[in-house]
Amino acid sequence: MRTSNHVMSAVSYSSSDIRRLLLQLGATSRYVGFDYVVHAIYLSLNNRNYLLSVTKELYPEVAKHFGATICSVERNIRTVISSIWQRNPQLLNEITGYPLQKRPSVGEFISIIREYLFYQEEHRSHRSLSFSDFPGHTDARLSAHA
Numbered sequence: 001m002r003t004s005n006h007v008m009s010a011v012s013y014s015s016s017d018i019r020r021l022l023l024q025l026g027a028t029s030r031y032v033g034f035d036y037v038v039h040a041i042y043l044s045l046n047n048r049n050y051l052l053s054v055t056k057e058l059y060p061e062v063a064k065h066f067g068a069t070i071c072s073v074e075r076n077i078r079t080v081i082s083s084i085w086q087r088n089p090q091l092l093n094e095i096t097g098y099p100l101q102k103r104p105s106v107g108e109f110i111s112i113i114r115e116y117l118f119y120q121e122e123h124r125s126h127r128s129l130s131f132s133d134f135p136g137h138t139d140a141r142l143s144a145h146a
Contacts, residue, residue, distance in 0.1 A: 013117050015042055021113065022080070025095075026087030033076025036062050037110075040077065044114045051114070054107040074106065081109045 018038045019029070027034055040062050044050045050058040059070045066073070084092060085103040093099050095116045104112060 012121055013042075013045060015039075018042060018113070018117075021117075022084070024088075025084045025091055027080050027084050031076065031080050031083065033073075033078070033080040036066065036068070036073050036077050037080050039065055040106075040110055041113050041117075044110050045117065051107060051111050054110075058110075077106050081106065084109075 015038050018041050019034075022034065022037060023029075027037070029035075040050070040058055043058065043061060050061070055070075055074075059073045062068075062077075063070045063073045068076075082103060089100070092104075092112070096104075096112050
């Protein structure tokens with residue numbers, strides 16, 4: 001659930017969900033930075049402050065988690081973002097909601113994916129429910145706000 005300071009519960013999106021989205025964007029798990037990006041996005045979903053200090057807080061946390069250097073984390077995440085930018089800029093622009101003129105920075109990319117996931121979560125929680133969503137019922141529509 002999204003709160004006023006944009007913190008989402010860790011249960012809302014798993015690492016698998018983030019991995020699936022990155023794969024759809026054109027990233028591949030053969031890049032070392034793939035897991036770094038997944039973890040960085042996951043951390044940002046749970047703590048918005050990581051986006052305010054990518055170099056001083058996010059990179060060190062990802063590096064610590066994987067036993068890597070801060071420099072390698074930054075470089076390998078940039079490589080993944082570059083591959084996405086080359087392979088599927090159309091989907092990235094669609095997710096962003098506006099045309100990107102150049103490859104996003106690490107902080108911009110993580111923020112874009114984070115906000116997209118928040119949007120998806122809100123969309124899911126506000127959609128109309130069908131009786132078929134409940135066992136034993138097959139027709140009619142219910143408003144999620146009724």
